[in-house]
Amino acid sequence: MKILHTADWHLGKLVHQLHMTEDxxxxxxxxxxxxxxxxxxxxxIAGDLYDRAVPPKExxxxxxxxxxxxxxxxxxxxxxxxxxxxxxxxxHFGSEMFRRxxxxxxxxxxxxxxxxxxxxxxxxxHFYLIPYMEPADARRAFEDDxxxxxxxxxxxxxxxxxxxxxxxxxxxxxxxxxxxGGMESESEERLSMVGGTPYIDVDLFSAFDYVxxxxxxxxxxxxxxxxxxxxxxxKYSFSEAxxxxxVTMVTLNGSGIDRIEQHPLSxxxxxxxxxxxxxxxxxxEDAGSEDYVHIKLLDEGQLLDPMxxxxxxxxxALSLERVGFLGNTTDTVxxxxxxxxxxxxxxxxxxxxxxxxxxxxxxxxxYIAEVIQSLMKEERDQ
Amino acid sequence: MKILHTADWHLGKLVHQLHMTEDxxxxxxxxxxxxxxxxxxxxxIAGDLYDRAVPPKExxxxxxxxxxxxxxxxxxxxxxxxxxxxxxxxxHFGSEMFRRxxxxxxxxxxxxxxxxxxxxxxxxxHFYLIPYMEPADARRAFEDDxxxxxxxxxxxxxxxxxxxxxxxxxxxxxxxxxxxGGMESESEERLSMVGGTPYIDVDLFSAFDYVxxxxxxxxxxxxxxxxxxxxxxxKYSFSEAxxxxxVTMVTLNGSGIDRIEQHPLSxxxxxxxxxxxxxxxxxxEDAGSEDYVHIKLLDEGQLLDPMxxxxxxxxxALSLERVGFLGNTTDTVxxxxxxxxxxxxxxxxxxxxxxxxxxxxxxxxxYIAEVIQSLMKEERDQ
Numbered sequence: 001m002k003i004l005h006t007a008d009w010h011l012g013k014l015v016h017q018l019h020m021t022e023d024x025x026x027x028x029x030x031x032x033x034x035x036x037x038x039x040x041x042x043x044x045i046a047g048d049l050y051d052r053a054v055p056p057k058e059x060x061x062x063x064x065x066x067x068x069x070x071x072x073x074x075x076x077x078x079x080x081x082x083x084x085x086x087x088x089x090x091x092h093f094g095s096e097m098f099r100r101x102x103x104x105x106x107x108x109x110x111x112x113x114x115x116x117x118x119x120x121x122x123x124x125x126h127f128y129l130i131p132y133m134e135p136a137d138a139r140r141a142f143e144d145d146x147x148x149x150x151x152x153x154x155x156x157x158x159x160x161x162x163x164x165x166x167x168x169x170x171x172x173x174x175x176x177x178x179x180x181g182g183m184e185s186e187s188e189e190r191l192s193m194v195g196g197t198p199y200i201d202v203d204l205f206s207a208f209d210y211v212x213x214x215x216x217x218x219x220x221x222x223x224x225x226x227x228x229x230x231x232x233x234x235k236y237s238f239s240e241a242x243x244x245x246x247v248t249m250v251t252l253n254g255s256g257i258d259r260i261e262q263h264p265l266s267x268x269x270x271x272x273x274x275x276x277x278x279x280x281x282x283x284x285e286d287a288g289s290e291d292y293v294h295i296k297l298l299d300e301g302q303l304l305d306p307m308x309x310x311x312x313x314x315x316x317a318l319s320l321e322r323v324g325f326l327g328n329t330t331d332t333v334x335x336x337x338x339x340x341x342x343x344x345x346x347x348x349x350x351x352x353x354x355x356x357x358x359x360x361x362x363x364x365x366x367y368i369a370e371v372i373q374s375l376m377k378e379e380r381d382q
Numbered sequence: 383m384k385i386l387h388t389a390d391w392h393l394g395k396l397v398h399q400l401h402m403t404e405d406x407x408x409x410x411x412x413x414x415x416x417x418x419x420x421x422x423x424x425x426x427i428a429g430d431l432y433d434r435a436v437p438p439k440e441x442x443x444x445x446x447x448x449x450x451x452x453x454x455x456x457x458x459x460x461x462x463x464x465x466x467x468x469x470x471x472x473x474h475f476g477s478e479m480f481r482r483x484x485x486x487x488x489x490x491x492x493x494x495x496x497x498x499x500x501x502x503x504x505x506x507x508h509f510y511l512i513p514y515m516e517p518a519d520a521r522r523a524f525e526d527d528x529x530x531x532x533x534x535x536x537x538x539x540x541x542x543x544x545x546x547x548x549x550x551x552x553x554x555x556x557x558x559x560x561x562x563g564g565m566e567s568e569s570e571e572r573l574s575m576v577g578g579t580p581y582i583d584v585d586l587f588s589a590f591d592y593v594x595x596x597x598x599x600x601x602x603x604x605x606x607x608x609x610x611x612x613x614x615x616x617k618y619s620f621s622e623a624x625x626x627x628x629v630t631m632v633t634l635n636g637s638g639i640d641r642i643e644q645h646p647l648s649x650x651x652x653x654x655x656x657x658x659x660x661x662x663x664x665x666x667e668d669a670g671s672e673d674y675v676h677i678k679l680l681d682e683g684q685l686l687d688p689m690x691x692x693x694x695x696x697x698x699a700l701s702l703e704r705v706g707f708l709g710n711t712t713d714t715v716x717x718x719x720x721x722x723x724x725x726x727x728x729x730x731x732x733x734x735x736x737x738x739x740x741x742x743x744x745x746x747x748x749y750i751a752e753v754i755q756s757l758m759k760e761e762r763d764q
Contacts, residue, residue: 057471
């Protein structure tokens, strides 16, 4: 059985106020070409189909066209789950009807321990579709107050699944989660920190022949060959400039993994970081490139409208950093970069300490963690 | 063939800031009971499924559950169109997949001249699903700059349809439009007035055996027995207090209409207007009623917190009018009531004349009509 594994489409995404719809349509068209060439038996989309709960209508149209084409024109079953960016309640619309067309879209914990079973010449492959969940969702679903962390939530789901697994068959898990040991980028939204950490231990998944993950934007294995993030279909921030985006093609034989291949995805416009002097850029050879560019200027003095000038040669220059400017000491730059990596909670704590001149105590920290958590849940549930 | 005709569900509707979801779920459940009892062969929903382009998630859930149940549990095909309150682009999601399950949801002009054909013992019945459209939509679809009014837009659609009609068969049109001669309520959103009027002449529809309409909230025939608005499923404003809501059951024989019946819908809570003195209400016999009440107080003097007092006996009192209060001359009341009936354009014109002290010329009026039109389209297309 040949499985195409992709994730983190983030349709409706804005990068520096720019809609990525055209770039997303382009790269989804590349995936379509790959599907026609490779003829996988099933397509997995491991969450974050949309970038937000109420995506713009262009994103709705693109997802509709893409899924309709996969199901009807290409005739291949699709297994998809919601990620932390998707609204489970909104994406649930029509899912009963979609199932009869072989589009399996799992949006809630309820029912996620029942697999979708496909057959190949070796027998049954059971796919378990686990949407992104908050610990509170699992606590409610399993009526177990001891579930506090993301790890415990996944453990509860997997305990239920493993009780029904048949060792003769093969099992694939589809999840949207943060596995300990995975490499973050800046563009993944922080998961809730209730219960301490957002991490799930990779050892939980030892019973599965393949684990198809979404959430982290860089394609990667986590500790084992068969536990993988497909990565996003596009670079969604300059922190991903060095990523090589791909979809993962997994072939199962009778006993498990036979082969894993990564098929690179070429974007319509790349997202790159360039460093140099203004004059060099204006006279440079790659002028006119349509790529999205973050420019680090080495010039030290004042410059007149550098962005305006750069945009004449790089029409899609999106951001500018004056790394050589005397006003920007290296310390300031490093400080800003560090801030960008902080969680909402740490940022608030730092703000609090700045304003109050003293440390935030544990009670306050817990309280604020809950507030942030409930705000993020509200945003997600819109 | 037995046809159940309903329209104007307006899921997600707020009346005086109050969500109608519970009342809507209740009345949809009554319709479900009617379907089980009457066993229609097909269900028509003639537009305004939702009340707005991006409905709250509870409304999305209710529509999903209702349609899923009609299709799978009751096993009856559903023919639905978008109305002026719905977002065509958002409701389009999944519609290709829904068609294969006998849920036909027509959201755009493109393809609306191709009928959905069902069979009975007498032969074929062709259903034409015409979603709400702006004249500009038809102008674009038919590449005909002469289409300026709503009437011309519908005429263009029907000319295309009539060219392919087979006189041996029966034909049903499903539309969401304002037919000249229909009775308005206050709660229907005004349609765009570009091209002069929103009205469509009823004679356009003479070729059809039955015309199943949505938009006007009062169940009614328009000039002919077989041209009908099903009306909304609930009273959505106090201007509808005297309506009797219903669904329409139409039976076709081999040559056309055999029988038309209206099945009344009882709401969980009625919406009524009551007039009297405060003391009468507080001592009245129907205290404790859960109905939504608009109260017209006849008392003349000052009263201390009349709404607070009334809510103790009518927990769902939604609004209060001091018709007897000296501060409200009958003229003021009549003036306010007249304003409520004015179109956006007339309201603006009246405001303009009030501020400028002179009449608005035709150029300005046309310009403002276009602005209002494009704002309403933007809202609709969200």
